[in-house]
Amino acid sequence: MDAGNITNAAIGGRTGGEPAGSPHGDHAAALRFITCGSVDDGKSTLIGRLLVDSRAVLQDQLASVSRSGATDLALLTDGLSAEREQGITIDVAYRYFTTPARKFIIGDAPGHEQYTRNMVTAASSADAAVVLVDATKLKWQNPGLELLPQTRRHTLLANLLRVPAIVFAVNKLDAVEDATVAFANIRGALEQFTRAAGVQARGIVPVSALEGWNVVDARAGWCGYSGPSLLSLLEQLDVTPAETDEAFSFPVQWVEKFSSSSDTSQGRRVFWGRVATGLVQPGQQVTILPGGQVAKVVQVLDHARQPTSVPARHSAGIVLDREVDISRGDWLLAPGAFAPSRNVSATVAWLDDEPLVAGRVYWALHGHRWVKAKVQRIVHKLDVNTLAEQDADHLEPNAIGHVELALQESLATLPHARSRALGALVLVDTATHKTSGAVLVR
Secondary structure, three states: OEHHHHHHOOOOOOOOOOOOOOOOOOOOOOEEEEEEEOOOOOHHHHHHHHHHHOOOOOHHHHHHOEEOOEEOHHHHOOOOHHHHHHOOOOOOEEEEEEOOOOEEEEEEOOOOHHHHHHHHHHHOOOOEEEEEEEHHHOOOOOOOOOOOHHHHHHHHHHHHOOOOEEEEEEEOHHHOOOHHHHHHHHHHHHHHHHHHHOOOEEEEEEOEOOOOEOOOOOOOOHHHOOOOOHHHHHHOOOOOOOOOOOOOEEEEEEEEOOOOOHHHHOOOOEEEEEOOEOEEOOOOEEEEEOOOOEEEEEEEEOOOOOEOOEEOOOEEEEEEOOOOOOOOOOEEEOOOOOOOEEEEEEEEEEOOOOOEEOOOEEEEEEOOEEEEEEEEEEEEEEOOOOOOEEOOOEEOOOOEEEEEEEEEEEEOOOOOOOOOOOOEEEEEEOOOOEEEEEEEEO
16 A cells, blocks of 8 residues: 555544534444454454445345355455455455444455555544454463464554554354353453553454344343444444644645635635644634744635634635745644654554664655654564563564654654644655555654
């Protein structure tokens, strides 16, 4: 996946906004969630089951994914020819469905290690992550069983990317001899792992995606579980709240030189983009990064070009009181609220096939701004099995580590734990233009 694709999700941002004024916890807003986990855990089949049992699939669609008289639910999301030929998920496929309780946007993320960057893309804008665990791949008879590395890695990545809700779905319990024992032991291993990793799981649900057990309709008492079905649990989750409590920040995406609505813009340029944090309204002062000039907002237009104030996560057109040299990639910021810096200490999820080593130079993308970034030092890497921090001189593909970056130009960042919008960057290889790493400011 190239940088253009991964930045459409704007690591830590969103590809779409809720209606203006949607509060945290508004279940009328669509919940964006992904399925992730190890390869062949049944992610595509689970999504197919959700679509079929919630009656979001037409009969002709079902007929098109039938093989030898049997319906292959995974084909409802595995749309690429390579995916159908190999029986694996390669790219993220999005599907939409609605229940009487709410709307959903599902991202089917691949489980193969080599496609981890695609999973990171989907997770960066998700409200929830459903991590599938295949009971048949584990020594489920053992109370001290080991989870698969990719289960751990995807859980850690979702947690690092601040996906608000992580739910575990223990799948294929219909294929083990004693589903109750298997679920109890796997749930114990998941609880031990999440405690050690500092992950707050919203639920651990036993399911059979193939049979449809406990996916949409609850199977009372199955596996000794008395909680809600997976869909019922998802219906209860909140959407990610907009970062309206932070100071105003706005990455300029497009400059309209001569507005067709000259009656509102007074012939001045309109700077379009999506408000990252805070609120923009007429009369407030802004500082331009990197220029440092100060101007006043005289007009704010919404996506329909109507004058209004616009909160975080919504598109806006901003007109300033004077002509200032501003172009795509520049930022409009609340004066004095940020301390731009050329040094960044960050957690990196390394996605490139080539290892990360100190001294390498990459392009770093923050909002719509590109700057050169040099890897000053690799502080440590994280062992996904033991969760221990290890000394390292490189990060291999799919590794997670702590690095220090030196930027060619200053950026206004916040810790990712505080702001998904301002605390995330993407590293891109200067030669191949491949997405190399997801950077989360510490």
